[in-house]
Amino acid sequence: QTYLSEDPDIARLYRLWVTFRTGQVSRYVERINRELKEIDPEASLAITVNKSYGECDSDLTTLGYGTNAAALAPYCDVIMPQIYAGYGDVAVKHVIEAVQGWRAAMEKERAATTKLVPILLVRYAGATVRNSPSRVRQQIIGALSAGAQGVLLYYPSNMDAPYWQMLSETTRQLKKYE
Numbered sequence: 001q002t003y004l005s006e007d008p009d010i011a012r013l014y015r016l017w018v019t020f021r022t023g024q025v026s027r028y029v030e031r032i033n034r035e036l037k038e039i040d041p042e043a044s045l046a047i048t049v050n051k052s053y054g055e056c057d058s059d060l061t062t063l064g065y066g067t068n069a070a071a072l073a074p075y076c077d078v079i080m081p082q083i084y085a086g087y088g089d090v091a092v093k094h095v096i097e098a099v100q101g102w103r104a105a106m107e108k109e110r111a112a113t114t115k116l117v118p119i120l121l122v123r124y125a126g127a128t129v130r131n132s133p134s135r136v137r138q139q140i141i142g143a144l145s146a147g148a149q150g151v152l153l154y155y156p157s158n159m160d161a162p163y164w165q166m167l168s169e170t171t172r173q174l175k176k177y178e
Contacts, residue, residue, distance in 0.1 A: 029045075029047065046117075049080070050081065051098060052069045078117055081102055083143070085120075089138075095142050096142040096145070099148050120140065120153055121139075133165070136167075
């Protein structure tokens, strides 16, 4: 909870630390990508990250995670933020907003060639509450319309027949517009 500190010195130092940590993690991913491409220029680096994409000095999600995950986007071929927006109809709106935020952050980070493939929530492992197949469908369509180039679903082993039927139908319908 350090990111919520109202002590001006702690708040200032913490924000400096988040900026430093973001730079360190970004340079590490850049090195991994560079060395991967030296070994195999055709290889693709895909990274799953937390959902933070905002500024290191002001965005509460970024401050809470302690890093701006969108800063890694220029150094990979596919970035897969975990956009777990919860359950229900409001979650669909939050998915759209998060994907739009990610797209804007990636443009700012000069990551135009990096594919944005968010991970969307069906339900957490072991949870009894879940998004219905229609809510998952809405999240998929919302994410794609907001700028994602694909989606992944978490937690697929929790998907039974109605989810797979919805996914098949959604994929069939989306192919018409690709």
